[in-house]
Amino acid sequence: MDEESSEGLLFKDHDFSSDLLRQLNDLRQNRILTDVSICSGAWEVPCHRNVLASSSPYFRAMFCSNFRESREAKVQLKGVDASTLERIVLYVYTGKAHITVESVLPLMEAASMLQYPKLFEACSSFLQSQLTPSNCLGMTRLSEIFSCETLRKKAREVALTYFPEVAASADLKELCALELRDYLGDDGLCGEEEKVFEALMVWIKHDLQTRKRYVQELFKQVRLQYVHPAFFHHFIANDALLQSSPPCQTILETAKRQVFSLYGTTSSAGLQPLWHVPPRNSYQDFLILLGGRKDNQQTTRDVLLYDGQTGRWQSLAKLPARLYKASAVSLHRSVYMLGGMAVGKSVPTAKVYIFSLKLNQWRPGQPMLVARYSHRSAAHKNFIFSIGGIGEGHEVMGSMERYDSVGNVWEMMASMPVYHISRNTWFKMETRMIKNVCAPAVVLGERIVIVGGYTRRILAYDPQSNKFVKCADMKDRRMHHGATVMGNKLYVTGGRRLTTDCSIEDSASFDCYDPETDTWASQGQLPHKLFDHACLTLQCIPHHSTVP
Structure with a gap:
């Protein structure tokens, strides 16, 4: 844009530089005013010394110093083949270079030697666009030869991101x-x-x-x-x-x-x-909701995943059966769905289903020893503990069984009330504070947190001091909801809430509790109203289905 001032008008011709370069190239092609030929073997390209000297420090040193090339009519460029030399000269006079798979390496080498950094980076960008798990290790070696940091970083990123595929390549062995x-x-x-x-x-x-x-x-x-x-x-x-x-x-x-x-x-x-030793930071926590009762209060087979990094919900492979009050737990990057009562039947089941997030697929697992529903499950090391619930005769059970994921077997353990893992014994705790009904409990840091249950109240139990501490209340009096921990925060999903006139409403709320600030924040809404569902966190490495 032209600039006006009190002293007059500053005119700017924005096409002048490109027009000048185009005319210089016409002069070169017609060998007018050319004063030097750049040679590759017998191949000669006539040029203007001043244009070459203006284009790179390499040619400036060659023609503006006391080197013999400054006086010679023909200059041999060793290590640059004829077609690459033609591309370099065309780039000097037009600012354009056609980069292909066949030409990129000699062109990149020449750009490095002749000191054309933008052309060098253009070659690097082209190579980055060609990166695959099968060639990224070779590209890393290449980047070291050329001292190209941008290519090295991208090649390493591909190698790390797609490591399972890279591990299968021949280059890994080298x-x-x-x-x-x-x-x-x-x-x-x-x-x-x-x-x-x-x-x-x-x-x-x-x-x-x-x-x-x-x-x-x-x-x-x-x-x-x-x-x-x-x-x-x-x-x-x-x-x-x-x-x-x-x-x-x-x-x-x-x-x-x-x-x-x-x-x-x-x-x-x-x-x-x-x-x-920490897990690799490529591991990611996903919040998963399984089954439960949705909008029309029918038991659903839906499985929903929440990605905390994107803030989005997505549907996964449905449960193999409609199960009322089954129990779910995550172990070794898989989800185990245990027991429950099949809809339409009056007896609970001992069946176990295992879900792989990587495959988005369910498969049957080793059945429990006892059929049960409305029970709770917990994972510890390579074991799953299935605790209590209601049995085939609709009796409330105090039994517990343990699944060994290595031996793929279940065994009966000591019955309730409070369990000591290493001694396989239970003991009873007396407290007047716990009055929470239909409330989930989670481990948050070093404490066991009991979340709501016909109340807004949150209680945190410290096993070391054997004391309960009251945390910030939830917004609503909630029951039949889900709760899990991701990172160092507590997430509460759905459930039912008591209104001010003591009526019960189904909920799609999705809230987060931060123990550091003792505060609650809304995370939005679930895809639909949901209660009596399983809610858990699954830590795994997201599957990369496509390559760059």
Whole structure:
């Protein structure tokens, strides 16, 4: 835009530069005023020294110093082939370069040598657009050769994001030990620990005699506490290569105690407990609602997932059956749906269904020993405890059974009231504070939090001090609702509420409690009104169905 001032008008011709460059290219093509030929072998491209010198520091030094090239009529460029030279000169005179799969590498190398940084980055951007899990490790090597940080970062991002596919590529076997350790130890690696272990073993066995000395250092990068106990038991614990390394044996023994033992987690002297190693930050918490009664108060097979990162709800594969007051629990990146009463039948079931979020699929599990509904379930290490409920004769039960996910078996345990895991015993707690009815309870930090139940009141129990503490009240008097913990916050879903005139209304509310500020905040609404549903948190790595 032209600028006016008290002294006159400043005219700006915005097309002048491009017109000038176009005319210079016409002069070059017609060999008018050209004073130097840039050569690649027998191939010659006539140019203007002043244009080349203005385009890059490389040619400025060549033609504006006392180098012999400043006086020669022909200048040989070693390491640049004829077609690449033509593309470079065309870029100098037009600002345009056609980059293809075939031309990108020699063009990028020439742009680096001749000091054309924008052309260099354009080549880098093109290579980034071509990245796949099968070539990203090779691209990383290439980025190091060219000292191209943008390509290196993107190639590494693809390698970490699509690690299961990358682990299957031939390039993984060619990494050096330091490179592999760098990938396996990265918090951003998107892959289950089982896949990390498998990748490690494939790499070592590719050249066993040379690489077995690295097994201890690389095995430390596998975060064993996040490995499925069945996989640990069958494929890791008795691996011959690991057993041949005393340091690896020590790690295995510590892991066995921490993963399988119900009697404590004391580790070997000088060895940091495995539980102190954080999960990879690619793991994500999802809130899942299962079954319950929806708008028309009919028992539903719906399964809903809430993604806290996007704030969106989505529907998942429906429950295999309409189950009234079944119990649900998450264990090892799967959801277990236990018991309940099948709609239309008057007796509870002992059936178990297992849901994989990665596959979005249900499958039958090992049935419980006792049919029950209106019961509660809890997960601990590789076990699920199914507690109480109502039995086949509609009697209230005090029994408990335990599922071992490694052995895939159920066994009866001591009956209620308050259970001590390591002693397999119950004891009774006396308190006048708990009057909550139809209230869920969750573990939030170091405390057990009882949420509502025909009341707005929230109680937090500290097992260490054996005391109850009152938290901030909910907005409504709620019952038959769901509650779970994501991160360090409590989420409450749906349920029924008592109005001011003591009538009961179904609810679609979705609220969050922050223990640090002792405050509640609305998270919006559920997709529909819902109560008597299962509500839980499932931690897993989102499945990447597409590649960049």
